[in-house]
Amino acid sequence: MRPLEDVRILAVEQYGAGPFGSMHLADLGAEVIKIEDPSTGGDVARYVPPFQEGEDSLFFEAFNRNKRSIALDIANPAGRSLFEDLVRHSDVVYSNLRGDVPPKLRLMYDDLKELNPAIVCCSLTGYGMSGPRSAEPGYDYVLQGLTGWMDLTGEPDGPPTKSGLSLVDYSGGLVAAISVLAAVHAARRDGIGTDCDVSLFDTAVAMLSYPAIWQLNGDFQPARTHHSAHPSIVPFQAFPTRDGWIVVACPKEKFWRRLTGVMGHPELADDERFATFAARRANAATLVPLLESIFQSQTVAHWLNELRLAGIPSGPVNSVAQALADPHTLARDMIMETTHTRFGTVRQVASPVRVGNGAGDFRRAPARNEDASHVLRDILGYDDERIRSLTRQQAFGAYDE
Structure with missing residues (x-):
């Protein structure tokens, strides 16, 4: 058995952040049932281009493998009433909606505890369920600007820049997944569930980490750095070579001494301007151009071979295609496949979460309402007449006699 095969999650989720977190729980064996609104065509991610046809998109596949789907209003x-029956048979109600919506939809612990005292209600919202922005929609790009990320990213003389990935969304999803695991553990221990108020805003602020503590407790002013350099360690950045870019890191003095030898300038190791962390930081304006000129004298392949032999932390600046084809990516089984009814074999990145041997079958993302029969008959035990009655009452969306 996979670790979470005894956990059932009702996911009122859409787009990226929420589905990203619940997908990792599904990969670990949890039964994640997507509750999709029939009036809107379900999860909006189904319609995101490119590689999109009808209600199928590769974007949706990236966030929803191993899940089930039912269209339910x-x-x-x-x-x-049907949803409340599902709550009685589940461990978690998981949503990613605007902060004022979960109370309106009665998805909070106080709304559901009479049905299931141990239910966990996790609400992943843009700004949390309190504070002046709680009713605002939250999106990754906006939050990267609001929480200082874009001010820190890019070249010093360039514009503020967002990350190339939706890291606030992805991180928020993982924080929500951690919250769910902690809350389910406590609920099974104590017999009492709870609310989890998780927000993308809180996640992004928390990830300011050491620049934040430096700023809050000293005179440090976070700023963008040349060629993505570390804010305090020199050298620790991207360098141009004759035919591409590499990243070189010297977070320990031993790496700096080795680097001077690899570059053919061992005298720099004992130069008083560069002999310590503090000295190299103080004299970065002199040292970095010197290193850049040396690195530009040879190719990426030359430097990576020399740096690897010397045990110096380093790597190429790969394209996405190069990263996915990297031998280490393949050796770590980070590319997986599912079979899709429209797209055929779909290759995608696997979850980095490893528990035990990590083995398990992977299912494509579900078609909208694909698992209605399983949910209604296998989980809830409804018979044909009950299902027909619910259909006539438009529980599953508009009904035409």
Whole structure:
């Protein structure tokens, strides 16, 4: 058995952040049932281009493998009744909605505890469920600007720049998944569930980490750095070579001494301007151009071979295609495959979460409402007449006699 095979999660989720977190729980064996609104065509991620046809998109596949789907209108009285039956048979109600929406949809612990005292209600929102921005929609790009990330990213003389990936969304999803695991553990220990108020904003602020503590407790002013350099350690940045870019890091004095030898300038190791962390930082304006000129004298392959032999932390600046084809990516089984009814074999990146041998079958993302029969018959035990009655009451969306 996979670690979470005894956990059932009702996911009122859409787009990226929430589905990213619940997908990792699904990969670990949790039964994640997507509750998709029939009036809107379900999760909006189904319609994100490119590589999109009908209700299928590779974007949706990237966030929803190993899950199940049922189309259910939880604002409809009959749909709400069905949803409450599911709550009785589940461990978690998981949502990523605007901060004022979970209370309106009655997805909070106080709304559901009479149905299941041990239910965990995790709400991943843009700004949290309190504070002046709680009712605002939160999106990764906006939050990267708001929380200082863009001010820190890019060249010193360039514009503020967002990360090339939706890191606030992804990190928020993982924080939500951690919160769910902790809350389920406590609920099974104590018999009492709880709310988890998780936000993308809090996640992004928390990830300011050491620049934040330096700023809060001293005169440090976080700023963008030349060629993505570390804010305090020199050298620790990207360098141009004759035919590409490499990243070289000297977070220990031994690496700096080795680097001077690799570069053919061992005298720099004992130069008083560069002999210590503090000295190299103080004299970075002199040292970095010198290193750049040396690195530009040879190719990426030359430097990576020399740096690797010397045990100096380093690597190429790969394209996405190069990163996915890297021998280490393949050796770590980070590329997986599923079979899709429209797209055929779909290759995608695997979860980095490893528990035990990490083995397990992977299913493509579900079609909308694909698992209605499993949910209604296998989990809830509904018979044909009950299902017909719910259909007539439009629990599953508009019904035409």
